[in-house]
Amino acid sequence: MIWQRFRPSRSSAFLYLYLKMLVPLYSLICAEVHVWYLCPGELNDQSQLEMYKQLLSPAEKEYADSIKETTLRKHAMLSCALKRTTLSRYCKIDPRSFEFMYNNFHKPEILWPSDDIVELPLHFNISHTTSLIACGIAMDANIGIDIEEKKRKTTKSILSLARCFFTPSEAHYLTEISDSYAQEKEFFKLWTLKEAYVKALGLGLSGAPLNEFTINLKTSKGIRVSKASKVCNDSNSGCDRLSENWLFALAKLNSSHYMSVCMEDDTRCQGPENSPAPVGLKVWKTIPFVEDTLVSGTEAVKLIA
Ligand SMILES: *[C@@H]1O[C@H](CO)[C@@H](O)[C@H](O)[C@H]1NC(C)=O
Ligand SMILES: *[C@@H]1O[C@H](CO)[C@@H](O)[C@H](O)[C@H]1NC(C)=O
Numbered sequence: 001m002i003w004q005r006f007r008p009s010r011s012s013a014f015l016y017l018y019l020k021m022l023v024p025l026y027s028l029i030c031a032e033v034h035v036w037y038l039c040p041g042e043l044n045d046q047s048q049l050e051m052y053k054q055l056l057s058p059a060e061k062e063y064a065d066s067i068k069e070t071t072l073r074k075h076a077m078l079s080c081a082l083k084r085t086t087l088s089r090y091c092k093i094d095p096r097s098f099e100f101m102y103n104n105f106h107k108p109e110i111l112w113p114s115d116d117i118v119e120l121p122l123h124f125n126i127s128h129t130t131s132l133i134a135c136g137i138a139m140d141a142n143i144g145i146d147i148e149e150k151k152r153k154t155t156k157s158i159l160s161l162a163r164c165f166f167t168p169s170e171a172h173y174l175t176e177i178s179d180s181y182a183q184e185k186e187f188f189k190l191w192t193l194k195e196a197y198v199k200a201l202g203l204g205l206s207g208a209p210l211n212e213f214t215i216n217l218k219t220s221k222g223i224r225v226s227k228a229s230k231v232c233n234d235s236n237s238g239c240d241r242l243s244e245n246w247l248f249a250l251a252k253l254n255s256s257h258y259m260s261v262c263m264e265d266d267t268r269c270q271g272p273e274n275s276p277a278p279v280g281l282k283v284w285k286t287i288p289f290v291e292d293t294l295v296s297g298t299e300a301v302k303l304i305a
């Protein structure tokens with residue numbers, strides 16, 4: 001097995017450990033998203049955390065260290081470590097060697113060096129809550145991921161939030177739900193879908209306000225987005241290639257979270273009757289270097305749509 005490196009780096013205990021585990025090379029087919037998540041609350045061993053920290057670039061370390069609050073500092077570090085270990089599974093590159101470039105909204109893409117490395121069109125995005133960090137990865141297609149705790153409560157009324165942040169048709173969809181518990185659930189589903197879409201576009205909320213596009217939860221092609229003209233007038237982030245061709249997956253994760261994934265539709269993946277293939281979602285829970293558990297198809301991942 002050839003272990004690719006961007007640049008010569010001293011072999012170290014971490015890399016040795018990683019190789020020793022013989023982590024398989026994962027691959028993605030089109031219209032497929034893989035999600036790797038970890039639960040920071042389960043990772044408390046100081047030497048293990050120190051090992052993860054060694055994977056970060058000096059700038060990432062500096063950023064993480066600048067965070068005063070202990071838990072947030074740990075999460076920032078773990079996010080970077082999860083990003084690096086996840087990427088290395090798909091190209092067998094030393095997790096420490098990745099370099100990134102950032103768009104205007106600070107969305108990273110891999111900065112491939114020009115020498116003898118095979119460039120892979122890997123796209124990834126991360127989302128976290130206080131108890132879970134999830135990294136989504138796809139090949140050849142922009143993606144966005146968003147997670148929210150199901151138990152999350154709002155202090156404001158759902159309908160006033162919806163009128164403020166959502167489009168009239170989404171607000172109307174929520175108005176039609178009389179049960180307030182169900183209404184709140186639908187609100188958070190829509191919220192994660194909208195966030196995942198904005199993140200897939202590579203924009204921040206300032207670049208694509210949530211009330212400028214509509215998510216339709218129930219179309220014959222599954223969940224779809226209808227473009228609001230404004231979103232695509234923005235010349236940032238390759239907006240010109242944007243269309244309504246985005247695929248979504250919505251799932252319950254670990255019974256505790258909603259997770260939405262949005263990915264660019266790939267016309268080459270179209271099935272019969274011109275219907276776009278749904279997102280193929282595979283999910284692993286990971287403790288990097290220690291244990292990976294495929295959780296799709298188990299109680300931990302319940303596909304909603
Ligand atoms: C996952 O689910 C279990 C059981 O419902 C819960 O105890 C645990 O806190 C959850 N983990 C996260 C990260 O939410
Ligand atoms: C995910 O996407 C958002 C929106 O573009 C971006 O701000 C964020 O930095 C991305 N995170 C990662 C780790 O890719």
Ligand SMILES: *[C@@H]1O[C@H](CO)[C@@H](O)[C@H](O)[C@H]1NC(C)=O
Nearest residue numbers: 212228229230231232233234
């Ligand atoms: C965006 O473009 C559409 C159609 O080209 C136009 O009608 C709309 O006014 C534009 N919006 C902005 C904010 O420029």
